[in-house]
Every structure is written in structure tokens, then in C-alpha cells.
Amino acid sequence: MECLMKIRDVSLTYGVSVRTLRYYEEMGLIKSTRESETTYRSYEHSQVHKLEQILMLRKLNVSIKDIKTIFESNKASVLLNILNRNVTDIDNEISNLHKLKKLVHTFIQQLKLLSVSDNTDVRLLIEEI
Numbered sequence: 001m002e003c004l005m006k007i008r009d010v011s012l013t014y015g016v017s018v019r020t021l022r023y024y025e026e027m028g029l030i031k032s033t034r035e036s037e038t039t040y041r042s043y044e045h046s047q048v049h050k051l052e053q054i055l056m057l058r059k060l061n062v063s064i065k066d067i068k069t070i071f072e073s074n075k076a077s078v079l080l081n082i083l084n085r086n087v088t089d090i091d092n093e094i095s096n097l098h099k100l101k102k103l104v105h106t107f108i109q110q111l112k113l114l115s116v117s118d119n120t121d122v123r124l125l126i127e128e129i
Contacts, residue, residue: 004033004042014055021051027064029054029071061086 011018021041024030030050032041043051050071057067066082 004044005048007032007041007043010043010048010051014051016051016055024051024054024064027068029064029068061090 005013007018007021010016011021021030021032025032025041030043030047032043032047034041054067057070060083062070062082070079070082
């Protein structure tokens with residue numbers, strides 16, 4: 001018989017909440033073993049290994065939906081397409097953050113030109129800009 005890890009042990013070992021483990025199970029990503037409805041969930045080695053893969057993909061910002069797609073297809077091309085899409089999303093986010101940074105700097109410069117003091121009403125400042 002294969003050695004099983006209790007849900008609490010998996011949670012502590014991998015730094016994942018019990019709630020998250022249950023969620024992964026609800027989403028069909030991992031499966032637990034239970035002798036009855038009153039016993040704790042336990043995980044076989046293969047499911048713990050699958051959890052490790054899920055956690056790695058989550059670190060790469062892969063969504064649960066995409067992880068499910070990857071596991072269901074089991075094709076490298078699907079994984080590569082998802083990761084390439086994530087790179088594009090990251091590039092877009094970086095671009096948007098650069099635009100936001102520039103906007104905030106412009107706002108700061110405009111506030112400095114207004115000779116702001118601590119007694120200035122912030123609501124009036126926003127109206128001025």
C-alpha cells in the first residue's frame with residue numbers, strides 16, 4: 001500500500017492552505033483518498049507530485065483554468081502557448097505600469113508648480129490639475 005500524506009501535512013509541507021487544497025480538488029486538479037466522509041483527506045505520492053506541478057505553474061502566473069487545460073491535454077504545445085500568452089500579458093502589464101509611472105510623475109510636477117503647502121485642501125489640488 002502506498003504511503004499517504006494527510007491534508008494537514010501536505011498543507012504544512014508546501015505552505016498551502018487546507019482550503020486551497022480542497023479548492024484544487026473541487027476544480028479536478030488533484031484527488032484525495034478518504035476511507036469515509038468523517039476521515040481526513042489523504043494524498044498519494046502521485047497527487048502530491050501533481051500539487052508540486054500546480055504550485056510551480058501558479059508561480060509562473062498560470063491560471064487554474066489554464067492549469068486544468070494543460071493537465072487535460074498533456075501536450076507540450078499547449079503549455080508553450082499558455083506560457084507565451086502569459087509573457088505577452090506581462091509585457092502589456094509592464095507597458096501599462098510605465099504609462100502609469102509617467103502619469104504620476106507628471107501629476108507630481110504639476111503639484112510642485114502650484115506651490116503646495118500642508119494647509120492646502122487636497123480636493124482643491126485635484127480640481128486645479
